[in-house]
Amino acid sequence: MSTHGHHHDHHHGRHAHAGHGSHDGLAELLELDAAVLHDYHAGIVAWVASQGPARTIADLGAGTGAGTLQLLARFDAATVTAVDSDDAMLHRLAANAAARGLGERVRTLRADLDAGWPAGLDGLDLIWAANSMHHMADPARVLRDIGAALAPEGRLALSELDAFPRFLPEGAAGGIEERCHAAMARRREQDMPYMGADWSALLGGAGLKVESERRFEVTMEPPLPEAATRYAHASLSRTREGLADLLTTDDLATLDDLLGDGERSVLRRDDLSIRAARTVWIARPTA
């Protein structure tokens, strides 16, 4: 789920995800996210599948394949074109699909959607875009291209995080998580204006009719399983990297304690939870 972004957008020289770090860190985080929140993602894809069948699917900004793999599982006669601007992501995605015996039903396509719509990617029954559209420099243009690339009965499933996930109990460690979220919000205002945008309005403006909208919440109560604790650690590490220039020295020291292997480490805490939410819109072309 939580689909954190990379610290620096290669295409535009801006921070591509509010307060997050390195590329490998993102891939690792996406894979932990897919594993830890597998059932939650499956629930979203099941809801999308309940809206109608699909044989040709594109996953835009597919990352390491969390969505692609779930789509292949749910739409068992479908092929998925996984589109991403990042070769390393697609490489991992292809390996993840092959490891599950699904390689033959996946095509990877390296394309920067900010540079234009990929030739030949059209007539699609379903376009899935999870936490990727807010990375686009001009999502309105990409949404118009999506409308043109859908088959007449095709649909877009757009999924966007409402906020980054939270892990610590409220106010824990002197309220560090709250201050990190406030700093991430400040960074997003500059670097990622479309995160938390009015997607209904953007979809309508692009000639797409919203048929359904649903908010999905995830709450995992303590004690978390081991992989979920690692997910919390990976997420906070990226926060630490991405916010190094925005937090006080004291806050960075607190984060270092949480991320270290001492007794204050998140890896030793038994009070972590996961609290996250995303909204999914299903939209169809009107023309």
Ligand SMILES: C[S@@+](CC[C@H](N)C(=O)[O-])C[C@H]1O[C@@H](n2cnc3c(N)ncnc32)[C@H](O)[C@@H]1O
């Ligand atoms: C936060 S990740 C989400 C990955 C995946 N959809 C998921 O939910 O796990 C965003 C992905 O969008 C890709 N991306 C960002 N800007 C892009 C662009 N202009 N064109 C294509 N892909 C892009 C990134 O490389 C990254 O893999």
